[in-house]
Amino acid sequence: MSDDEKAQIDEARKKPLCERVEHKLWKVRLEAFELIKSLCAKIVSEDDPVLSDVGPMLAKATSDSNAAALDKALEATSDFLQKGGTQHAARACDRICAGIVGKCLSGRPWTVQKATVVFLDLIEMELADKAVESVVNCFSHKTPKVVVAALDMVHQAVSTFGTKVVPPQPILKALPPLFESRDAKAREKVKALVAELSRWVGASTVKTILFEKMRDAMKEDVEKLIEAAPKERPAPQRITRREQARLAELAEEGKSAQAPAQEATPMVEDEPECDVFDLSEPREILHELKKPWWESLANPKWTIRKGALTELKTLASSPRLVPGDYGDVCRELKKIIAKDSMVAVVAEAIHCVAALSKGLRGEFLSYSRIFCPLILEKFKEKNLAVCAACHEALAAFHKFSFQLVDIQDDIIAALGHNNPKVKQETLDWLKGCIDTSTKQEMSKVLGTIIPAVTKAANDPTPAIREKAFAALCSLSTKVSSATAIDKILQQVDESRRGKLEGMINAARGTAGEPSSSTAAATKPAAKKASPPPSPMRSPSPMDVDSPKAPARPPRAAARPSSSAGPKQSGSGAGGKPPMSGGSLADDMGSFPAPPTKASAVEQLSELLGEGLVNQLTGALWKERLDSVTEVVSKLGDIDVDVHGSTLVQGIAHAPGWGEKNFQVMSKQFELLKHVATNAKSVAKSDAFVAIDGLAEKVADIKLKAIAFECLSVFCERVGPPFVFNHIHSKAEKHKNPKILAETLNWMGQAIGEFGLQPMNVKSLLEWVQTDVNSTNAQVRNSAVQLLGVLHRFVGPTLANMIRPNVKPALMSTIESEFEKNPQDASFVPTRKSAVKPASKTGSASGGKSRSRGAASPQEASPAPSVSGDDFLPRQDISAQITPALINKLGSANWKERKEGLDDVEQILAGAGNRIDPCVGDLFVSLKARFADSNRNLTAQTLRLIAKIATAMGKAVDRQARFLLQPALACMSDSKTQVRAAVVEMMGAWAKVTGCSAILPDIVQTIGSPKCSVDGRKECIVWITGQAKEGKLGSSTLESAVKGAAIGCADKNGSVRAAGTGLVAQLVEIFGNQTMSATQYMEGALKTAVVDAIQKAGGGRASPPDVPAAKAPTSSKLPGPARPSSASGRPGSAGGAAGSRTRPGKPVASARAPKEDPMMDDAPLIVKSEKKADRARKNRFKRPKWEGVAHDEEAMLKAELEPHLSNLIKPAMFAKDFKKHCIAADLICGAVDSLYDEIISCLDLILRWAVIRICEAKTESLLHTLAMLKAIFKAMIENGYRLSDYEAVVLMPCLVEKSGHNQDRIRKDHRELMGLAMQVYSKARVYVFVADGLESKNNRTKIECAEEIGCIIDREGIRIALGSKQAKAMQVIAKSVSERDKSLRAACLSTLAVIYDFEADDIWSHLGHLTEQQQSLIVERLKYRERELAKSGLTGGYRNEDAVDEQMEGSPEPPQEVAAAPQQQFVPPPDQGFNRHPSSFGRQFGAPGQTAVHNGGTHPSFRPGPGAFQRPLPGASPQSFDAKPRRFGPPQVATGVHQDVDMGGQASPVRQPAAERPTREYIPEDRTAYGARSQSPILPDPPGPCGAKGERSDEEISSTWVRAMVTAHSSNMDEAIDALKVLCYELMEASTPGRASDYIVNLLRTSADELVKELCSKLDQTFAEATAQLIVSTDPPSARGCKYSLNTMMQTFGVKWMALAVDKQTLLDVISSLLQLLLDDRLPRIQEGGQLMRAMNVLMLKVMENANKTQLFESLLFLLRSMPPKVETATPDVQGRFMDLAVKCLIKTTKAVGGFMEELDLESLLLSIHEFFVDLGVEEIRRRGAEDDKPLRMVKTILHELCKIKGSDILDYIGLLPRDENPPPIICAYIDLNLTTLHNTGLITGPLPRPCSQVLSSLDSSSQSPSPPSIGSPMGFGNPPISPDRPFGHVSMNSMGSPSSQDDVKADLAAIFKKIGDKNHSKAGMEELFQFQMEHPLVDIGPYLAGTSEAFKAYIERGISKIKSRRGQDSGADRAAANGTQQVAMANGVSVNGF
DSSP: HHHHHHHHHHHHSOOOOOHHHSSSSHHHHHHHHHHHHHHTTTTTOOOOOOOHHHHHHHHHHTTTHHHHHHHHHHHHHHHHHHHHHHHHHHHHHHHHHHHHHIIIISSSHHHHHHHHHHHHHHHHHHHHHHHHHHHHHHGSSOOOHHHHHHHHHHHHHHHOOOOTTTHHHHHHHHSGEEEEEEEHHHHHHHHHHHHHHHHHHHHHHHHHHHGGGOHHHHHHHHHHHHHHSSOOOOOOSSOOOHHHHHHHHHHHHHOSSSSSHHHHHHHHSSOOOHHHHHHHHOOOOGOOHHHHHHHHHHOOHHHHHHHHHHHHHHHSSSBBBBOOOOOOHHHHHHHHHHSSSOOHHHHHHHHHHOOOOOOOHGHHHEEEEHHHHHHGGGGGOOOHHHHHHHHHHHHIIIIOOGGGGGGHHHHHHHHTOSSSSHHHHHHHHHHHHHSSSSSHHHHHHHHHHHHEEEHHHOSSOOHHHHHHHHHHHHHHHTOOOOHHHHHHHHHHHHHHHHHHHHHHHHHTTTOOOOHHHHHHHGGHHHHHOOOOOTTTOOOGGGGGGTSSOOOOGGGSSSOGOOSSSEEEEEEEOOSOOOOOOOOOHHHTTOOOOOHHHHHHHHHHHHHHHHHHHHHHHHHOOHHHHHHHHHHHTTTGGOOOHHHHHHHHHIIIIIIIITTHHHHHHHHHHHHHHHHHOOOOOHHHHHHHHHHHHHHHHTOOOTTTHHHHHHHHHHHHOOHHHHHHHHHHHHHHHHSSSHHHHHHHHHHHHHHHHHOOOSHHHHHHHHHHHHTOSSSHHHHHHHHHHHHHHHHHHHTTTTHHHHHHGOOOOHHHHHHHHHHOOOOTTTTOOOOOOSOOOOOOOOOOSSSOOGGGGGGGGOOOOOOOOOOOOGSOOOOOOEEEEHHHHHHHOSSSSHHHHHHHHHHHHHHHHHTTBBSSSTTHHHOOOOOOGGGGGSSHHHHHHHHHHHHHHHHGGGGGHHHHHHHHHHHHHGOOSSSHHHHHHHHHHHHHHHHHOHHHHHHHHHHHHOOOOOOOOHHHHHHHHHHHHHHHOOOEEEEEEEHHHHHHHHHTOOOSHHHHHHHHHHHHHHHHHHHHHHHHTTTTHHHHHHHHHHHHHHTOOSSSTTTOOSHHHHHHOTTTSSSSOOOGGOOOSSTTTTTGGGGSSSSSSOOOTTTTTHOOGGGOSSSSOOOOOOOOHHHHTTOOOOOOOOOOTTTTHHHHHHHGGBOOOOOTTHHOSSHHHHHHHHHHHHHHTTTTTTTHHEEEEEEEEHHHHHHHHHTTTTTHHHHHHHHHHHHHHHHHHHHHHOOOHHHHHHHHHHHHHGGSSHHHHHHHHHHHHHOOOHHHHHHHHHHHHHHGOOOOOOHHHHHHHHHHHHHHHOOOOGGOOOOOTTTHHHHHHHGGGOHHHHHHHHHHHHHHHHHHHHHHGGGGGGOOOOOOHHHHHHHHHHHHHHHHHHTOEEEEETGGGGHHHHHOOSSSSSOOOOOOOOSSSSSOOSOOOOOOOOHHHTTOOOOEEEEEEETEEOOOOOOOOSSSSOOTTTEEEEEOOOOOSSSSSOOOSSSEEEETTTTSSSOEEEEEEETTOOOOOOOOOOOHTTTHHHHHHSSSOOOOTGGGGGHHHHHHHHHHHHHHHHHTOOHHHHHHHHHHHHHHHHEEEEEEEEOOOHHHHHHTHHHHHHHHHHHHHHHHHHHHHHHHHHHSSSSSHHHHHHHHHHHHHHHHHHHHHHHSOOOOHHHHHHHHHHHHHHHHGGGGGGGHHHHHHHHHHHHHHHHHHHHHHHHHHHHHHHHHHHHHHHTSSHHHHHHHHHHHHHHHHHHHHHTTTTTTOOHHHHHHHHHHHHHHHHHHHHHHHHHHHTTHHHHHHHHHHHHHHHHHHHGGGGGGGGSOSSSOOOOOOHHHHHHHHHHHHHHHSSSSSSSOOOHHHHHHHHHHOOOOOOOOOOOOSSSSOOOOOOOOOOOOOGGGGGGOSSSSSHHHHHHHHHHHHHHHGGGHHHHHHHHHHHHHHTTTOOGGGGGGTTTTTHHHHHHHHHHHHHHHHHHHHHOOOHHHHHHHHHHHHTTOOOOGGG
């Protein structure tokens, strides 16, 4: 070594190891690899950090250029792999494999050996797929040395690990090219590898795949190697790391102590041989069948036909075939098998079918079902080749295609074939199938196949019996219960039972233990010594002679003449419900005729005595009664088992069924009932005679009950079908129709007791269809009721079956009956028949039957569970499918084809839409119509197939499967009706067969390139609909996901949207299973669907959809479950992280969550408590939009990150905009589950949204806007209002960016601004929009101008008249001269809207304009005027002053009309506790009371009748004086929309019809429910299991509606039951995740109605209880009061329900509760103390959850206007009432700071103002001196509001009167509070302006010069003069009048008289105005007290017009300046007054 090298090595040792392994000197690298090897030797744990460091170094080392260094690197790599874990190996695997392939395989032998060691180590680390794939790629290397090394390496891997670890597929695929290699060593290695593979996967498999590609010489060599190889199954020499860990765990548990390699051996030996199908490449054979081949099949020479079939067999013999449309091939094969006369050709065709089944496997299922009955039929052929081919084909079908359950009908038909050979061969094949089937598979068909095989066991042909015995023995091995085996034995003839039992015992390994039944039958002489009953079955009635059996008379002792009982037999397809009974003639033929009258009387005389029998036939009824009574009394001493028949037969003649006395007949029926009940067996002959007598008396009112009971008892003993047959045959022939009617009634009652299982449904339907068309009304009604009973069991199918035979009018009656009797699948029979129903499977009972058809109860067996649809019979229509009809369907004339289709539809209707699966060639003819040139016929054909599918049921999948794909191909049709017909067919098919049968075909259609865009979209939408209806199961998930993937990857946007919708629906239903269904997808499809799943919340990038309750709690899981508050809903963010762990994978270590932030389990957003602090720090007025600060995102990240989980944090602040989309979607999805958390961080989220909006990334912008819409909608639903701070964060940006260049984004902005007006003050939103008019973006200006026009059009002109709002109109007016044409048009359109309200007054709002601007506006307004003139309107028609002209024509004071709106629930009138008489209602806000200001009227808060009601459609807006709800959930309105905001007055504007919301809750007619007196009005509330997932929205809605209706019942018990149901539904709806949005909306819309009724019930029950105190000393019950309180408490306990209660209703509730709490009679009622406590709790709930503004207003109203009962009470009661109201206000005021943002301060200040006005100055001064509590409370409220809002309180005085002189009293208190707070330092900054000046400025700020009216010369008129103080606000006591009061009265009387005169009305108005100017202090209010509100308004508007015309200024401003000081001095208020 040179010195230079030494120096380099020494220098390199100082460097890090990572640099040394890449050093240019190989010796340095060699030393580094040695160091790594030594480091690895010291590692003891997989968690050692050294492994993570050296892994990347060694990954590159395997490609070292130096041989010595490479060898050392391989040694270090091997040590690294042995010490490291799977995760370390996986990271380095690709690089290591690349080095092995690139360098090592071409190196020295020693290097290759070491590389092989590393290769095997990788396989041990479970990386065989990657490693083998890399080495196999070298098989095609150009260097032979490399190929040989690669083959040797793979050979060692296979022999060491086996094919379970090393995948054989890539190896087998890569070997064939090497068969022709030029290198001899390579060929030898190939041979050795093939021989080794044959040991593992099977020699036959290897030969099938590879031998056909080898030369003969190589084949011989390989066969020799295979023969020389060991024959035993090879065992792996090494096992994988995971298997080692498993075995180590077993060793620790003490279950294994052997070496791992030894323990692996038995496990491998049990593995099945590899299937060649799985290892083979699929072969496409359809394209190889050219035209000559098809022609050969039709060749008349059989040899040519056979040759073509041989060619097909050769092609189909490939191990695996490509799936495709083999329909044409199969149809040709079917034709040959069925019709070809040459058995050789037939046999070859069957071989072809078998080969296709082997190559297609499951894809051949539908074809194999078609071939099965045909091949079974071919067993009749005597040719052995054909039979052998049939066996081969059927065996292949069963092994590869179907299960026995799929073809059980065909098997049963074959076993019942007339040809014995068919039976024999079928049994032989069936035995083989049974032997190879599992118990689970056989359990599905045992009930069907066993009876058929047992019947064959009794066949007279010995060969058939032997085959049947062999099949039964095989079946016995598949059953697990001895009872089932015993049933098999019982059905075999007694003479053959012993042999069969021996065979069964031998087969089951229990020889020598014969069955007890066989022993008893074969050894009658040794009864006493017989062994105990076999454990294979329970003791049967045949063991009666056993010593342990109870003694009883022999069966022959009853009647020797009837020892031969009826023989039960039947046949039919399996799987259908068993039916019993038949025609009456059949039943009569099954027992002997009854004895004659003489014989019966003689036997009765022998039993009872001749004297007693003579009395029974005596002439006197009393003697007959005594004698029959005596007979009945002796029944206890008579053995009815022996003499029961004698009694029944005798009593039928003595006294006989002609007895006229009902008492005697009643005793006779008692005797019949006793015999039928107590006899061990009842003969049908006895029942026949008894029914004759019972049938005559069913219509007798005195005997009907006992006759019905007797008939039911006989049904129990001889079976309902026998009784039904006999009694109906007698009743229908009777002259009295009432007999038939009552018989039908009893039959309905019996069906309700026994169920439909033991009935003969076919006979029932025939009878009832005849009786329902009877001319007798009573019979017809009874038949309709019987149909209703049948409907409970059968369901909707019954209607379709009977409809063709019933008139439409009668059918409507029947359908009404069906609605009363919905289908009930949970029926449990209350009675059971002792007769076992005759099976339809064709089984026959072996052995002797019971005497005279009798049946004992022990023989009864439970009926199998069947569906209701299976009860109805089906009709065979094959005879109606004639050749003529088929020819019609194929006619060249389209009219004939249509006629043929119509004929088929008529055939279906005639069969009752239920047909057998025998339709001949109908389906083949219908298939041709899919390509019909008349597409309407194609659509009709598809709809016809849908009807056939419904009529045929599940069998359609077997019979018409070949139609499915061609029908689905019609989805590519351009005609809408054709595609709609396909969708209809898909729905019908899926309904009868299940989605699993059709979904794969639909997905195949979607993926077809021939399918059109519309077709794909509609198919995906259909699948989505099926998923929503819950019809998709786990078995269909993979197909559904594949269909969704095709949609998501489609080029068309609508298809992608449909695919995304399907993904979202699947994720909602299946959760993370949806992602698992994508594991077998590849390429673009997988990428598209995985992205969609993740966005929908079904992948790792979205919150899990599994509730936390289901999360595993193991400590090994990554993180704890989420809190319950954030979980419980599907799709919510609160699922458990543990649910994301895939089953079968090792559980991650505890540090896994830290490495993967997407696995975090915390809620997405954590609640923030510092929102108020952030608001205080950022308090500022509305700023102009100045963009986003450069450090805004960094500051926001610091504030927001502490409240975010690791799941969403990286996404929100990532640089990739796609992550921003994910973050927005996550927040959007969590709005419902994390609503409170989102609201607590709303300001921060809005700031983040502003940043994203300003980034201008389209996709991110769309997702952000969608998120904002979801948040706003949730705020509306929960009644949340944006604060000023939050609005300032978002609104300027939203307005500025509304001018986007894309229409869809502008649309989203407009929608957001509309939502903002529902969560924030409309006037303030208007101001934000107005600020947008100053934007630099023209598009933004256009949007804002248009939005302002929309707002004014929707809300009225009042919203635009405030001081800050009015500037917008001036900006719009100036913008009409802008260059942008669109901007000019938008501004002019907005001005046209304003003109509709203001007319010529519009100019007063537009400011100074240039001549050009004025001319443009004038032209536009002229055009608008012409448009209005066409409709008979004029400018200003939408202003309320437009009615002045009508008033001018009728100067008489108009009569006041107040139309109170109607309510859908009208509570019953109060009885004894009238809370709100009419006077009280008028006092509390009668319509018409107004506060006068600004020359107009504004509705003040008067919650009287109608004040808060929803107006009816068509009601006049002037009829309602209401202020709409400002807070709480959105209120449903159907008529007029009104709103009030600052700066403007309410303007009623009727919404367009399309936009008017409608009431969703429409109660049903109460009379319909009240009439049901005999049945419960309401169902019982469901129990705890009745979760939302188990009840549909329709059921919940129906229950709620019925309960709401019943709650109004005058019957208190019914009403209480309804309240229970309502209470339960409220509890369910209040539970998170238990109620849908539809149900929540339903409950919310009916909340007000509910509370009104509860108040009424509360008052009613209390009044009734107090009334009872007067007449009774016992405490009366107040049960109704208790339940009303409970329901009301539940209602107000739910926030959104409480917010939905109207203001008037809330006042009623509070008033009622306060009065009840004061009533001293309450404690004297039962549980009075509890009621009082409940009322207190309810009052707290009201104050907690009700609308806070309405709560304040209601309490303030009660302070100034007590209810009538309180007003008339003692002063003590009045004082206590006031104290209670004040306490409520105190509690509410204390918490006002917490809900300040919810308060409507404008309305609240108006209520306080009305309180002061109602008291007056003198009363305030008086109460202030007495320290009045109500007054002090109101002052305190006002003080708290001023303290919290500060000077901002002046922003909320817009509703106060603006021009009073002196100013309103409240202004003095506001000024005093603000001054005091400012002096104490609680308010900073300058002292605010006086309140009166602010009020005055609200009017003066909007004044501007007014241009002339339209059409006048251009110019400017005089500026408007401030209006004078309006009249009516100063009392007469305070005026200083220059004249006496008498003179004033006389002058006013003369003026009003003149105004009332039509001719002098205007002059009188002028004099009144002049009078006011001369006498400003005179109050004319008292003179107008007796007039209507309309007349007052008319005078007020007239005065206002005169003021405007004269321009008079009364000096209101000067008076207002002094008003505050005057009022303060008059009131004597000080700071101490608060």
